[in-house]
Amino acid sequence: MTRPERPISIALVGGALRRPAGKAAAGKIPARSGVPYLSVRLKFTLTLLIAVSWAALSFRLAGRWIADLTELAGAVFAYCAIFSIAIIPGFMNAFLATGLLLDRRPRRRAVDRYPGISILVAAYNEEASISSTIQSIAHQKYPGELEVIVINDGSSDATAAKLQCLAYPWLRVINLEKNGGKAKALNVGLALAKHALTITVDGDSFLYRGALVNLVGRLLSDPPNTASVAGAVLVRNSRLNLVTKIQEWDYFHGIAAVKRLQSLFQGTLVAQGAFSVYRTEVLRAVGGWADCVGEDIVLTWAFLRGGYRVGFAEDACSFTNAPTTFRQFIRQRQRWSRGLIEAFRYHSGLLLQARMSTLFIWWNLLFPAMDVAYTVLFLPGIVLALFGHYWLAGPMTLFVLPLALLINWLMFVIQSAMFTTQGLKVRRNVLGFLVYSFIYGLILQPACVVGYLKELLGARKQWATK
Numbered sequence: 001m002t003r004p005e006r007p008i009s010i011a012l013v014g015g016a017l018r019r020p021a022g023k024a025a026a027g028k029i030p031a032r033s034g035v036p037y038l039s040v041r042l043k044f045t046l047t048l049l050i051a052v053s054w055a056a057l058s059f060r061l062a063g064r065w066i067a068d069l070t071e072l073a074g075a076v077f078a079y080c081a082i083f084s085i086a087i088i089p090g091f092m093n094a095f096l097a098t099g100l101l102l103d104r105r106p107r108r109r110a111v112d113r114y115p116g117i118s119i120l121v122a123a124y125n126e127e128a129s130i131s132s133t134i135q136s137i138a139h140q141k142y143p144g145e146l147e148v149i150v151i152n153d154g155s156s157d158a159t160a161a162k163l164q165c166l167a168y169p170w171l172r173v174i175n176l177e178k179n180g181g182k183a184k185a186l187n188v189g190l191a192l193a194k195h196a197l198t199i200t201v202d203g204d205s206f207l208y209r210g211a212l213v214n215l216v217g218r219l220l221s222d223p224p225n226t227a228s229v230a231g232a233v234l235v236r237n238s239r240l241n242l243v244t245k246i247q248e249w250d251y252f253h254g255i256a257a258v259k260r261l262q263s264l265f266q267g268t269l270v271a272q273g274a275f276s277v278y279r280t281e282v283l284r285a286v287g288g289w290a291d292c293v294g295e296d297i298v299l300t301w302a303f304l305r306g307g308y309r310v311g312f313a314e315d316a317c318s319f320t321n322a323p324t325t326f327r328q329f330i331r332q333r334q335r336w337s338r339g340l341i342e343a344f345r346y347h348s349g350l351l352l353q354a355r356m357s358t359l360f361i362w363w364n365l366l367f368p369a370m371d372v373a374y375t376v377l378f379l380p381g382i383v384l385a386l387f388g389h390y391w392l393a394g395p396m397t398l399f400v401l402p403l404a405l406l407i408n409w410l411m412f413v414i415q416s417a418m419f420t421t422q423g424l425k426v427r428r429n430v431l432g433f434l435v436y437s438f439i440y441g442l443i444l445q446p447a448c449v450v451g452y453l454k455e456l457l458g459a460r461k462q463w464a465t466k
Contacts (some may be wrong), residue, residue: 038102044265044356047098054094058087069391081392084373088366093407099261100410105314108217114144117216118193118280121150122185122273123203127158129321134166136207143213146170149189154179182273183289190288198283201318202274206236208317208422215277215316227282227308228300230268231275232256236319238429243329245432246440247322253411253436256314260414263312267357269364271300271310275318282308290346294339301347304357314418330447337451340364368452374445408437
């Protein structure tokens with residue numbers, strides 16, 4: 001997973017494949033009984049108008065704040081600072097809240113015959129979890145033909161030995177002598193894949209029941225120009241400590257909500273390698289995975305650049321191990337941030353595409369600047385406010401709190417409903433939620449800034465935390 005799935009700091013502010021000639025087809029979904037049908041483009045227009053109106057109101061109310069800061073540091077600094085830490089995040093949060101309120105997940109159509117799938121598992125030092133990952137695939141009872149290709153990418157632990165103990169007729173293990181990175185390992189598997197659909201699963205993931213059927217069913221039900229569908233990735237080791245408890249809310253709330261919104265407007269920005277399905281033909285046509293740290297976002301943007309649609313299956317659940325220490329977490333988010341910069345290097349042309357999802361590309365173009373502003377302006381502003389100086393953070397910042405509470409409530413209601421349909425239960429995690437809501441950004445944004453700098457300065461890349 002990579003950067004575009006991260007929410008704004010809400011506590012603070014089936015048919016045959018057709019290559020589209022231009023814009024992605026929206027595809028009409030029949031209206032549900034008693035619910036008037038609104039086209040996707042109409043929903044997009046309404047969402048954008050409400051978000052712009054919120055931003056305009058915020059700007060008007062911030063007039064005194066801007067004037068005071070202009071007198072202190074000049075107009076350019078004042079406008080850049082306040083737009084970065086308040087107005088733009090407020091617009092994004094209003095867009096997210098409105099989009100979630102308007103979203104209606106289309107039902108999957110009935111599938112008479114499920115197509116064959118090739119599952120690629122790139123594994124590096126996964127001795128502790130690789131067996132349960134493969135067993136979770138075996139328990140899926142997928143109704144179509146299945147092959148699983150595990151690419152053991154030069155592991156130095158007992159991963160190979162663990163795989164030798166697994167005897168499934170559909171399992172094939174490729175042992176690479178030297179570790180070459182996740183992208184290279186996946187491309188080795190892609191060259192061997194024999195089915196029309198390819199699915200990637202991380203070596204420490206556990207597929208929940210029905211995950212494969214739900215994921216493939218969503219792809220077959222979505223418009224025919226859909227090249228890929230991302231599954232829902234949740235935290236597997238969330239009970240371990242405070243670090244994993246915080247990330248449970250990030251995956252459960254923020255990442256899932258942003259994917260849902262992006263899917264509504266036909267442009268999920270990351271079909272994450274942890275659990276996603278791809279049309280093999282399209283996957284090979286774009287050259288597979290690029291050799292970079294953000295291989296999944298770069299691949300997804302290649303689909304979008306080709307005019308394809310990328311969807312999201314919120315009920316195709318996979319549980320994965322999250323980083324267990326703050327050091328690992330920071331390294332992971334730095335990697336995700338580097339992946340965002342890589343995506344712009346490979347596919348900056350997406351900024352000029354005339355489609356709804358282009359808004360999210362511009363949205364992500366602003367992330368680095370906003371993270372820098374948060375790190376070097378807002379955090380010091382909080383310290384200054386404690387001493388009575390409200391130049392950068394003050395009473396006006398409280399204006400975003402009602403919207404933040406609304407977004408958190410929407411995320412919880414939506415995700416809880418999905419959990420209920422899947423027979424899952426939201427576990428009590430109050431401490432993790434409080435830290436996620438009010439402290440998470442203090443760690444996340446500075447870590448992302450370091451990640452951007454590492455990529456811009458050409459720091460060494462390696463397959464570290466996912």
